[in-house]
Amino acid sequence: MNTTPDSNSLTLLTDLYQLTMAYGYWKHGKADQSAVFHLFFRSSPFRGGYTIAAGLEPVLDFLRAFRFASDDIDYLRTLQGNDGQPLFEPAFLQYLAELELTLDLDAIAEGTVVFPHEPLLRVRGSILQCQILETALLNIINFQTLIATKAARVTSAAKGDAVLEFGLRRAQGIDGALAASRAAYIGGCAATSNVLAGKRYGIPVKGTHAHSWVMSFDSEPTAFAAYAETMPNNCVFLVDTYDTLQGVRHAIDAGKRLRESGHQMVGIRLDSGDLAWLSIEARRMLDDAGFQNAAIVASNDLDEHLIQSLKLQGATISVWGVGTKLVTAYDQPALGGVYKLGAIQDAAGNWQPKIKLSEQLIKTSTPGVQQVRRYYDSNGQATVDMIYNQLQPISGDCTVVALQDATHRTQITASTPYDDLLIPMIRNGQVVADSPSLEDIRNRTQQQLQQFDRTVLRFDNPHKYRVGLESELHELKSQMVLETRQRAKQESQQ
Ligand SMILES: Nc1ncnc2c1ncn2[C@@H]1O[C@H](COP(=O)(O)OP(=O)(O)OP(=O)(O)O)[C@@H](O)[C@H]1O
Ligand SMILES: O=P(O)(O)OC[C@H]1O[C@H](OP(=O)(O)OP(=O)(O)O)[C@H](O)[C@@H]1O
Ligand SMILES: O=C(O)c1cccnc1
Numbered sequence: 001m002n003t004t005p006d007s008n009s010l011t012l013l014t015d016l017y018q019l020t021m022a023y024g025y026w027k028h029g030k031a032d033q034s035a036v037f038h039l040f041f042r043s044s045p046f047r048g049g050y051t052i053a054a055g056l057e058p059v060l061d062f063l064r065a066f067r068f069a070s071d072d073i074d075y076l077r078t079l080q081g082n083d084g085q086p087l088f089e090p091a092f093l094q095y096l097a098e099l100e101l102t103l104d105l106d107a108i109a110e111g112t113v114v115f116p117h118e119p120l121l122r123v124r125g126s127i128l129q130c131q132i133l134e135t136a137l138l139n140i141i142n143f144q145t146l147i148a149t150k151a152a153r154v155t156s157a158a159k160g161d162a163v164l165e166f167g168l169r170r171a172q173g174i175d176g177a178l179a180a181s182r183a184a185y186i187g188g189c190a191a192t193s194n195v196l197a198g199k200r201y202g203i204p205v206k207g208t209h210a211h212s213w214v215m216s217f218d219s220e221p222t223a224f225a226a227y228a229e230t231m232p233n234n235c236v237f238l239v240d241t242y243d244t245l246q247g248v249r250h251a252i253d254a255g256k257r258l259r260e261s262g263h264q265m266v267g268i269r270l271d272s273g274d275l276a277w278l279s280i281e282a283r284r285m286l287d288d289a290g291f292q293n294a295a296i297v298a299s300n301d302l303d304e305h306l307i308q309s310l311k312l313q314g315a316t317i318s319v320w321g322v323g324t325k326l327v328t329a330y331d332q333p334a335l336g337g338v339y340k341l342g343a344i345q346d347a348a349g350n351w352q353p354k355i356k357l358s359e360q361l362i363k364t365s366t367p368g369v370q371q372v373r374r375y376y377d378s379n380g381q382a383t384v385d386m387i388y389n390q391l392q393p394i395s396g397d398c399t400v401v402a403l404q405d406a407t408h409r410t411q412i413t414a415s416t417p418y419d420d421l422l423i424p425m426i427r428n429g430q431v432v433a434d435s436p437s438l439e440d441i442r443n444r445t446q447q448q449l450q451q452f453d454r455t456v457l458r459f460d461n462p463h464k465y466r467v468g469l470e471s472e473l474h475e476l477k478s479q480m481v482l483e484t485r486q487r488a489k490q491e492s493q494q
Contacts, residue, residue: 006069038119049462055144105426111444151187167327180327224254267295276313388470
C-alpha cells in the first residue's frame with residue numbers, strides 16, 4: 001500500500017471516465033484480463049505528407065513515476081455520484097493504492113517518420129492498466145508529435161540555415177512551452193530561447209536582445225556600444241527599433257569597435273518590414289564593410305510558408321527566429337491521435353481481435369496485435385509500410401493492401417529489406433530500452449527524412465506514401481466488419 005503523499009504526482013492526469021471504467025473492470029472481475037491498445041492518428045498535420053513521432057521519453061518518464069499517491073487516493077475518496085454517495089468503494093481505492101504497472105509497451109522511436117494509422121505505441125497488459133493510461137499517453141504523444149512535425153517543416157523550409165525556437169512567450173502555458181521546445185529540437189531546430197528547456201533537456205540556448213534595450217538608451221549607437229561592452233562574445237544587434245538600414249549602419253560601427261578590441265560581431269536581427277528587401281540591403285552593407293561572416297537573423301511571425309517565400313525572393317537571411325507559429329502549431333492546433341483496443345485475451349488465453357465500426361471506413365479500427373514493417377529499396381529509400389497482425393504469422397512474400405483503396409496492392413518479396421518499427425520499451429512494467437540522447441533523436445529525424453522522396457515531403461498536395469495492411473490482416477478486418485454489421489442488423493431485428 002502506498003501511504004506517501006506526492007503533490008507532484010501526475011497519476012490523476014486522466015479523464016474521469018478512465019477511472020470509472022477501471023472501477024467497472026475491477027468490479028466485474030475483468031481487471032486482469034489482457035488487452036492490447038494502439039495509439040495512432042488518422043491524418044498527417046498541416047495538410048502535409050508526413051509526421052515525426054515524438055514524446056516517447058516523456059511517456060516513459062510518466063510511466064516510471066506512475067503510482068497512486070496517498071493524496072491521489074484521498075482525493076478520489078471525496079468524489080461522489082448523483083446521490084451524494086462515494087463514487088468509488090474503499091476496496092477499489094485500496095486496489096489503486098497498491099497498483100503497480102505490469103504492462104508491456106512497444107513504441108516507434110522518437111524522430112521516426114510515421115504515417116496515418118500506424119501505431120506509435122502498442123500497450124499490452126491488464127485492461128484496467130491499459131485503460132487508465134489512455135488520456136495521458138495521448139496528451140503527451142499528440143502534442144509533441146505535432147510540434148516535432150511543424151519544426152521539421154519549418155527547418156526543411158530553412159534548407160540548412162539554423163532555426164531558433166523563440167516561442168516561450170506565446171506558448172500554451174508552462175508545460176506546453178517546455179514540451180514544445182523539446183519537440184521543436186527533435187524536429188530540427190538548432191536552439192531555443194527557453195532557458196529552462198535548455199537546463200532540463202540540454203537543448204542549446206541562444207538569443208539576441210529586445211527593442212526595450214535600445215529604447216532604454218538615449219540613442220541606438222549608445223545602446224549597441226553598451227551591449228557590446230556587456231557581452232562582446234555574443235553580439236547580435238536588433239536593428240529595427242527606429243530605422244532598419246540606419247540600424248545596420250550603427251551595428252557596423254559597433255562591430256568595428258568590437259574588432260578593435262579583438263572580438264567579432266555575431267550578426268544583426270531584423271524583426272519587421274520587408275524581410276527580403278531589408279536582408280538583401282543589409283547583406284550588401286555588411287559585406288561592403290568587411291562583415292561577410294556576420295549572420296542576418298530574422299524574426300516576425302514566421303512559419304514554413306513565409307520562410308519558403310522569403311528564400312524564393314532571394315532573402316539573405318541566415319538564421320531564422322520562429323516562435324508563435326511553431327510552438328502553437330499554427331494552423332492546426334492538435335494532432336488527432338486516438339487509442340483503440342485491438343485485441344483481448346479470452347478465459348482460455350486466446351487473443352480475440354476486436355474492431356470498432358464507423359460510418360466512415362477509414363475510421364473503422366484495425367483489429368489484432370499490430371506491428372509496422374517498413375520496406376526499403378536497394379538505395380535505402382523507404383518504399384511502403386505494412387501494418388500486420390502478430391497473431392497471424394506472415395510468410396516471407398507479402399501483399400500490402402492500401403488502406404484507402406483495397407484495389408491497390410503491392411507485392412513484397414521475402415528478400416526485400418525492412419525494419420519493424422515498434423520496438424520493445426517496457427516489459428512487465430520495467431523499462432528495457434536504452435534512452436537515446438535528444439541530440440541522437442534530432443539526428444534520427446534528419447536521417448529519416450532522407451529516406452523519403454521529396455514529393456512526400458513537399459508542403460502542397462504532397463504525394464501519398466504507401467501504407468497498407470498485410471493481406472491476411474486486411475481479410476480479417478473485412479470479415480470482422482461484415483460479421484459485426486450482420487450481428488448489429490440481427491440485433492436490431494430482434
Ligand atoms: N518579403 C516578404 N514577403 C512576405 N512576407 C513578408 C515579407 N517581409 C515580411 N513579411 C511578413 O509580413 C508580416 C508583416 O510584417 P510587417 O513588418 O509589415 O508587420 P508587423 O508585424 O505589423 O510589424 P511590426 O513587428 O513592426 O509590428 C510578417 O509576418 C512578416 O514576417
Ligand atoms: O514572431 P514570433 O515568431 O512569435 O517570434 C518571436 C517574436 O517575439 C519577439 O517580439 P514580440 O513579438 O514580443 O514583440 P514585437 O512583435 O513587437 O517585436 C521577437 O522580436 C519576435 O518578433
Ligand atoms: O533572443 C531573441 O531575439 C528573442 C527571444 C525570444 C523572442 N523573440 C526574440
